[in-house]
Amino acid sequence: MSTATGTSLQPGAQPARESARKPSTMAQALNRALRDALAADPDVHVFGEDVGTLGGVFRVTDGLAAEFGENRCTDTPLAEAGILGTAVGMAMYGMRPVVEMQFDAFAYPGFEQLVSHISRMRNRTRGALPMPLTVRVPYGGGIGGVEHHSDSSEAYYMATPGLHVVTPATVADAYGLLRHSIASDDPVIFLEPKRLYWGKDDWSPEQPDEVPGIGRAVVRRPGTSATLITYGPSLPVCMDAAEAAARDEGLELEVVDLRSLVPFDEETVVASVRRTGRAVVVHESTGFAGPGAEVAARVSERCFHHLEAPVLRVAGFDIPYPPPMLEQHHLPDVDRVLDAVARLQWESEWRAGEAAGDAGRAGGGDR
Amino acid sequence: MTVLEQSGAYHLAPPPAWRPRRDPAPLLPDREPLRLLGTGAELDGDLLHELYGHLVRGRRFNEQATALTKQGRLAVYPSSTGQEAAEVAAALALREQDWLFPSYRDTLAAVARGLDPVAVLSLLRGDWHSGYDSRASRVAPLSTPLATQLPHAVGLAHAARLKGDDVVALAMVGDGGTSEGDFHEALNFAAVWQAPVVFLVQNNGFAISVPLAKQTAAPSLAHKAVGYGMPGRLVDGNDAAAMHLVLTDAVERARRGEGPCLVEAVTYRLEAHTNADDATRYREAAEVDAWREHDPLVLMERELRTRGLLDDEGAREAREEAERMAGDLRERMHQEPDLHPMDLFDHVFAHRTAQLHQQAERLRAELEAAEAEGTPAAAERHGGTRLHTDTRQHTDEQGGRK
Ligand SMILES: Cc1ncc(C[n+]2csc(CCOP(=O)(O)OP(=O)(O)O)c2C)c(N)n1
Numbered sequence: 001m002s003t004a005t006g007t008s009l010q011p012g013a014q015p016a017r018e019s020a021r022k023p024s025t026m027a028q029a030l031n032r033a034l035r036d037a038l039a040a041d042p043d044v045h046v047f048g049e050d051v052g053t054l055g056g057v058f059r060v061t062d063g064l065a066a067e068f069g070e071n072r073c074t075d076t077p078l079a080e081a082g083i084l085g086t087a088v089g090m091a092m093y094g095m096r097p098v099v100e101m102q103f104d105a106f107a108y109p110g111f112e113q114l115v116s117h118i119s120r121m122r123n124r125t126r127g128a129l130p131m132p133l134t135v136r137v138p139y140g141g142g143i144g145g146v147e148h149h150s151d152s153s154e155a156y157y158m159a160t161p162g163l164h165v166v167t168p169a170t171v172a173d174a175y176g177l178l179r180h181s182i183a184s185d186d187p188v189i190f191l192e193p194k195r196l197y198w199g200k201d202d203w204s205p206e207q208p209d210e211v212p213g214i215g216r217a218v219v220r221r222p223g224t225s226a227t228l229i230t231y232g233p234s235l236p237v238c239m240d241a242a243e244a245a246a247r248d249e250g251l252e253l254e255v256v257d258l259r260s261l262v263p264f265d266e267e268t269v270v271a272s273v274r275r276t277g278r279a280v281v282v283h284e285s286t287g288f289a290g291p292g293a294e295v296a297a298r299v300s301e302r303c304f305h306h307l308e309a310p311v312l313r314v315a316g317f318d319i320p321y322p323p324p325m326l327e328q329h330h331l332p333d334v335d336r337v338l339d340a341v342a343r344l345q346w347e348s349e350w351r352a353g354e355a356a357g358d359a360g361r362a363g364g365g366d367r
Numbered sequence: 368m369t370v371l372e373q374s375g376a377y378h379l380a381p382p383p384a385w386r387p388r389r390d391p392a393p394l395l396p397d398r399e400p401l402r403l404l405g406t407g408a409e410l411d412g413d414l415l416h417e418l419y420g421h422l423v424r425g426r427r428f429n430e431q432a433t434a435l436t437k438q439g440r441l442a443v444y445p446s447s448t449g450q451e452a453a454e455v456a457a458a459l460a461l462r463e464q465d466w467l468f469p470s471y472r473d474t475l476a477a478v479a480r481g482l483d484p485v486a487v488l489s490l491l492r493g494d495w496h497s498g499y500d501s502r503a504s505r506v507a508p509l510s511t512p513l514a515t516q517l518p519h520a521v522g523l524a525h526a527a528r529l530k531g532d533d534v535v536a537l538a539m540v541g542d543g544g545t546s547e548g549d550f551h552e553a554l555n556f557a558a559v560w561q562a563p564v565v566f567l568v569q570n571n572g573f574a575i576s577v578p579l580a581k582q583t584a585a586p587s588l589a590h591k592a593v594g595y596g597m598p599g600r601l602v603d604g605n606d607a608a609a610m611h612l613v614l615t616d617a618v619e620r621a622r623r624g625e626g627p628c629l630v631e632a633v634t635y636r637l638e639a640h641t642n643a644d645d646a647t648r649y650r651e652a653a654e655v656d657a658w659r660e661h662d663p664l665v666l667m668e669r670e671l672r673t674r675g676l677l678d679d680e681g682a683r684e685a686r687e688e689a690e691r692m693a694g695d696l697r698e699r700m701h702q703e704p705d706l707h708p709m710d711l712f713d714h715v716f717a718h719r720t721a722q723l724h725q726q727a728e729r730l731r732a733e734l735e736a737a738e739a740e741g742t743p744a745a746a747e748r749h750g751g752t753r754l755h756t757d758t759r760q761h762t763d764e765q766g767g768r769k
């Protein structure tokens with residue numbers, strides 16, 4: 001993936017496939033995933049606002065109506081509760097609806113259907129009416145959007161039992177996780193980081209990479225000094241921060257990409273923090289009662305005796321999402337991540353760690 | 368005279384993008400609710416008899432369920448006493464393959480469709496949120512959040528049509544529910560998609576305490592249909608024959624691919640909103656008494672007797688059958704329900720998450736400890752008498768005690 005600093009997020013490339021790879025955007029990979037899912041399963045139906053002729057405001061559904069017909073990729077009336085509510089009925093009849101909420105903040109009118117029905121129908125009916133539907137939500141800021149176009153709404157979904165909450169940060173994951181989501185027999189909130197839509201990775205649409213399923217986190221960058229736990233739009237920030245820390249401070253930061261907020265892959269996260277002894281959770285969403293609070297609590301519970309410092313969070317401020325000309329002050333950036341890393345009580349380790357040659361962790365000791 | 372008052376006074380050509388979309392006249396409801404009983408209309412005697420039996424049993428069911436709340440056997444019961452004609456007609460208008468989408472007040476419609484009453488009462492008893500197999504019975508779970516079941520009916524009907532299946536959905540909602548956004552969105556989607564769905568609004572005069580006048584300024588609820596481009600029909604909801612005719616018509620019309628329809632059943636909630644409500648705080652006894660004169664059972668019994676299709680003996684037989692049904696229900700509802708606390712974790716997802724697995728283990732340990740101690744207090748905390756702590760069968764991550 002091309003981030004601001006050109007950091008590649010692809011895990012070890014497989015040479016055999018290299019020839020078919022070409023720079024592809026996340027939006028293209030999502031489009032391809034929808035197309036492949038529509039082709040593979042006649043029960044898959046894509047619908048939402050402007051998803052047909054226009055191909056969606058982000059062009060993620062481009063060409064699908066033309067290829068599969070208006071019954072498979074359908075423009076609906078402007079009504080988010082109606083979209084989600086009719087998706088429930090279609091799922092009750094055995095279909096696999098994939099619906100688009102045009103923007104994060106415009107999913108809110110549909111919350112009642114999500115919370116009261118989509119998340120509960122399987123449980124209410126003891127499995128007789130599962131909800132194999134996918135709700136695609138473009139989310140997050142950093143695109144210069146005016147009010148209501150940049151929310152990070154993941155905490156609302158995470159707080160709703162019965163929903164899976166998934167968010168890709170790489171092109172390969174955009175494809176793979178969306179296919180996994182559509183194939184899932186549970187409802188999946190599929191959060192698409194808007195500002196990564198046009199980020200590119202080398203990726204093959206003909207031979208898309210296999211990616212781990214829903215519920216699995218991935219270590220994007222191994223390290224020994226501290227763990228950055230992040231997801232979605234904040235992954236490139238953390239990768240850049242890790243590069244900078246290595247370059248400037250001699251710190252080797254491990255970066256864990258959660259990919260799936262629910263189910264939460266505690267094992268991968270805990271294993272990493274137990275190795276490094278320090279952790280910072282990074283996300284755009286507001287910090288108070290945000291996703292990072294849950295992560296920090298779980299890490300503290302399960303890594304207590306391995307921790308050299310309290311688990312810190314770098315998050316959006318606890319404010320309504322700012323206007324575009326001020327959003328850069330709100331969004332966690334490399335400096336804020338590095339500041340948090342600097343506050344991970346390296347000096348205590350200096351004192352405690354009489355073995356002065358502990359290169360992996362000693363780099364920040366002068367801070 | 369203002370512009371609003373003299374439509375048609377301006378004869379300029381309309382703007383270029385405007386075209387008339389459809390003629391509203393055929394969509395408009397009648398000026399008065401359709402009545403058949405007592406009008407001398409030609410009616411099928413067998414059907415009247417069938418409806419009568421359902422009405423008598425339905426009334427008795429409502430009485431019995433209300434009694435069960437007083438005996439602590441139901442947590443709450445929103446009675447459809449006075450609305451039995453609409454409830455029964457909704458069930459009978461459907462064919463085997465069709466789907467019914469009831470609200471919390473529509474236990475009776477689900478029972479009239481043939482579901483086991485004890486299973487239908489699960490929600491109101493509180494042993495599970497829905498006690499019957501919705502897929503097998505084609506009765507969606509009783510829906511509590513107002514009007515939210517309506518878009519489900521639209522989606523299901525639409526899906527069936529896309530698959531080429533001969534399926535109609537009938538969705539029930541109250542007068543108050545028509546103010547909800549989901550009512551609007553569902554009707555709009557249904558009309559745009561021409562989905563084979565029938566919306567049945569039971570206008571029983573109240574949303575808990577709030578009368579219809581505070582709910583809407585529309586000429587009638589049936590008129591709302593016109594704005595969406597579907598026909599609205601106004602029916603005497605206490606006239607079981609009229610309800611059956613109009614709903615059957617609407618269902619078969621939808622089946623023929625002619626699109627959705629809205630039926631307003633004008634009826635009255637004779638009892639309080641639920642057993643927990645005090646209706647004397649917001650309505651006069653005289654109003655209730657007037658509606659008792661227009662009781663759906665009375666209307667039907669009078670019709671049958673006038674036609675010579677019912678005598679005292681027949682009426683007594685119908686009452687006895689209802690009594691047997693009520694006795695059976697009472698007896699079964701007085702048995703303790705089977706409670707399976709470990710099921711709480713089995714249907715959240717297709718597979719338990721690691722976190723749910725841990726929490727399930729925790730509850731299992733608590734249950735086992737409580738059982739070992741035999742502490743009544745502990746057992747009580749965990750839900751009462753007949754508690755199934757045999758958790759071995761639940762270790763399967765697929766969940767699913769069938
Ligand atoms: C979304 C929502 N808001 C509020 C309630 C609480 N509530 C339950 S029944 C009811 C009145 C509904 O009246 P109506 O739609 O006329 O149906 P009726 O009870 O008369 O059958 C209210 C306000 C609810 N169930 N759902």
Ligand SMILES: [Mg+2]
Pocket residue numbers: 541542543569570571572573574575
């Ligand atoms: Mg009402």
